[in-house]
Amino acid sequence: MTNSKRIPWRDWLAGYLFASPFIIGLLVFVAYPIGYALWLAFQKTDLDFGGLTTKFVGWANFEKVFTDPIAQQALYNTAYYTVFAVPLQLVFSFLLAMMLTQPLRFRDFYRAGFYLPIIVPVVASAVVWQRVFHPDYGILNDFLSWFGVPAQKWLFDKNLAKPAFIFMSLWQIGRQMVIFIAGLGNIPQSLLEAASIDGANAWDRITKITLPLMTPLIFYNLVIAIIASFQIFTPALIMTDGGPENSTLFSVLNIYREGFLFFNMGYASALAWELFVIVIGFTIAQFYISQRWVYYEE
């Protein structure tokens, strides 16, 4: 007691010293860039021989964010993708997890099989899926033809390109699935048995016991999935480069183009702020709404 009171500064110093990588990293690689992004969003940038030149333009970049049809299209595409992909991913991964917690044979093999797509490098999977969707030689049309579905143009059809991306994202739900499997394993068996004895059927047990106990993990997966979906980039750049007719031009791809292909870094920063505010807004809103539906055990 007296000992630690006498020299607290040595403890403090050690604390700061060990935490210094994070504190420095936070200041240099997070805080400063965010501040800089704010400043940049009010500049018009040009690339000339000396490097990047900037000129203050007030709110012009933000006005453009709200009037530029390309930016609006990109935001619409991103929202479309998120609205459909996220709920489908959650439902699908939850059902998979329910299935894979039943006493099946070869359960570990199934789990590994459903998880495997996560392991495939993002670039490799984009390259492969570009061909999976190929109208003539891709396996998707081949597969669907077994069920009598006529061949589709997928990534070449502006109405099917976004659904194709959503479909592809359902292939990569291993992470959510494993989280749900871990959660389902933690539900006390005694609770489910007691409900059974009291006459609850399978549906009641799922909706009244399993689902409420799983809400923290559903919430976690939801938050993470929304943040990730809003920032979809690599598959879009590789598989379609935004086409056809900008139908897969997602927000981050648009920001990348404006910033690094057209060197409108000021405008790109304003676009990034728009997306940033939307994603943060969604996240905060979810934390508020979660108080109504997420069940935390004391």
Add this chain to the structure above:
Amino acid sequence: MSINKKTRQLLSFTALQIFATLLVLTFLMPTLWMISSSFKSSTEIFVVPIKWIPDSLRWKNYIDAFTQPALPMWDFIKNTVMVVTVSLLGTIVSSVMVAYSFARLQWPGRRLFFGIMIATLMLPGIITLIPRFIMFKDFGWINLTIPIINVYFPWLPLVVPPWFAGTGLYVFLMYQFMRGIPDELDEAAKMDGANRLQILTRILLPLCKPVLATIAVFGLIQYYNEFMEPLIYLSKLDSWVLALGIRAFNDTNVQNWELVFSASVVMLIPVLVLFIVAQRYFVQGIAMTGFGGR
């Protein structure tokens, strides 16, 4: 009555078993197709309906993918190994230090910084993309040739941030794990005259092996997969990493699907091996991360 119920149960399990098998095969289809097609001849690729097993294994596709003159695949592999190794090393060293500070040391502002770290987990990374690029440009790190020794080293923007606990998730995993180790161990070591660095490296770290393995596996996948940052920072062809190389390979071999597939399989093999060897660390890590959300 009870036999009837048992039969029904058996039947439904069999149905579920069959369904699960079909579903997992469907999930594996793209990957299996990629591997099988990487051994096909260029005519076999474009056969309808799809040919799942090639007539003979054309290993030549792999040789061709590596020896085509347009893209230096060996350079991409060398660069990838270097970038991933240095980034991973930095991630582990810095995460361990910071987690130790958060889990074991008392200092003013600790709770605040811990809260900020959790908040950064949910920070959309897109906001810092452009300013970071400009910042690294101002540092002179883009297309850097190190003066005096005259070595071209354009990878600093990729490999330096991981040394500053760039991914809060790993610090958090480490922190959670360290909190589970009893304080008495530290106290006993302190009595024996160990300083903090010794406590961390000799007492805590050996106990942290499982979580270190998890972080290593996750970090490896993360840095190996990284696409956007290399895309904006690495402009010269011979400085590219594999992720950029495969994309360019895809663009330049529009007709040669078999080569694109074999190049993709080359990129898949290391992580596939890692997955098979270290599967439990993947699952463990995800489960731990999942509970982080509570």
